[in-house]
Amino acid sequence: MEEEQEEEEEEEAQEFKHENDHHLLFSSIFGDSDSEESEDWLYGSPHHTNERWESVEHVDGLWRCNHFLSPNQQQRILKAIETDCGVFLYLWWTQAMRFGRLPDWALDLSSQIHNSVLKFKSMDSKCSTKTDPISSPSTAAQSQCPLPEDILLREPLFDQMIANSYEPGEGITAHVDLLRFEDGIAIVSLLSPCVMCFRSVPDPLCSYPNKVNGHINEENQLNDTGAKVQILLSPGDLIVMSGTARYEWTHEINRNKDQQVWQGEALKQERRISVTLRRLCPQLVLGD
Numbered sequence: 001m002e003e004e005q006e007e008e009e010e011e012e013a014q015e016f017k018h019e020n021d022h023h024l025l026f027s028s029i030f031g032d033s034d035s036e037e038s039e040d041w042l043y044g045s046p047h048h049t050n051e052r053w054e055s056v057e058h059v060d061g062l063w064r065c066n067h068f069l070s071p072n073q074q075q076r077i078l079k080a081i082e083t084d085c086g087v088f089l090y091l092w093w094t095q096a097m098r099f100g101r102l103p104d105w106a107l108d109l110s111s112q113i114h115n116s117v118l119k120f121k122s123m124d125s126k127c128s129t130k131t132d133p134i135s136s137p138s139t140a141a142q143s144q145c146p147l148p149e150d151i152l153l154r155e156p157l158f159d160q161m162i163a164n165s166y167e168p169g170e171g172i173t174a175h176v177d178l179l180r181f182e183d184g185i186a187i188v189s190l191l192s193p194c195v196m197c198f199r200s201v202p203d204p205l206c207s208y209p210n211k212v213n214g215h216i217n218e219e220n221q222l223n224d225t226g227a228k229v230q231i232l233l234s235p236g237d238l239i240v241m242s243g244t245a246r247y248e249w250t251h252e253i254n255r256n257k258d259q260q261v262w263q264g265e266a267l268k269q270e271r272r273i274s275v276t277l278r279r280l281c282p283q284l285v286l287g288d
């Protein structure tokens with residue numbers, strides 16, 4: 001009898017330790033959530049001007065914004081994810097999705113992306129190049145800007161958010177995002193640096209049925225003839241993809257052993273969180 005009680009007490013103590021470990025993990029990543037900060041969590045922080053947009057060579061429609069979020073903003077967004085998406089990312093699920101009205105922090109993030117592209121556009125004379133309305137979305141003139149005009153003008157810019165959490169060693173296989181999402185996708189990268197790899201889809205039209213399922217099949221995924229472009233994503237960086245980059249290139253993150261190397265240096269792998277913002281095709285929203 002006494003032994004049974006001791007065992008139960010031991011189990012309880014283990015459970016408590018387990019919960020406490022998770023709490024500590026939370027606090028180490030997010031800080032202590034009891035210490036509330038300003039409610040204007042994005043715009044409330046001092047405006048920082050380190051952000052730097054650059055187009056990624058060879059992948060038309062792919063742009064990266066270095067230092068898009070300041071360390072303070074990153075901290076706040078991580079806290080917001082914790083509050084909004086709960087413990088999902090830390091205990092067993094690895095993904096949280098929101099459709100329809102985005103939470104306030106994601107709306108702020110979306111506005112910040114919008115404003116940042118507008119700011120770049122107003123400062124960069126190439127962006128004012130007039131585009132031919134008859135031409136396709138991936139014309140050279142349009143890719144002079146991080147997002148083309150029609151995407152920038154749509155309302156809302158994004159209506160779906162997905163937060164992914166990856167443990168060291170976990171990544172995402174090569175895929176083209178589902179066609180149920182419109183053109184124009186943004187991804188913010190947090191916590192751990194990573195190398196993201198883009199591969200051109202050899203025959204985009206042939207692979208459309210595969211794209212609908214979200215993932216390019218093995219044959220298309222590793223076609224030797226396809227071009228491969230790698231980019232480094234540091235914490236706080238943003239990428240946007242539109243046109244060719246969105247439809248004709250796969251993207252992937254391979255965090256298997258020895259795969260995360262940038263300029264000859266192995267990247268230190270830690271937990272990584274990303275936030276992807278997209279917009280559902282309107283006919284799907286209306287349920288057609």
Ligand SMILES: O=C(O)CCC(=O)C(=O)O
Binds near residue numbers: 162164274276
């Ligand atoms: O985690 C990332 O950076 C990529 C996420 C992604 O590609 C997706 O959710 O479709």
Ligand SMILES: [Fe+2]
Binds near residue numbers: 176177
């Ligand atoms: Fe994706």
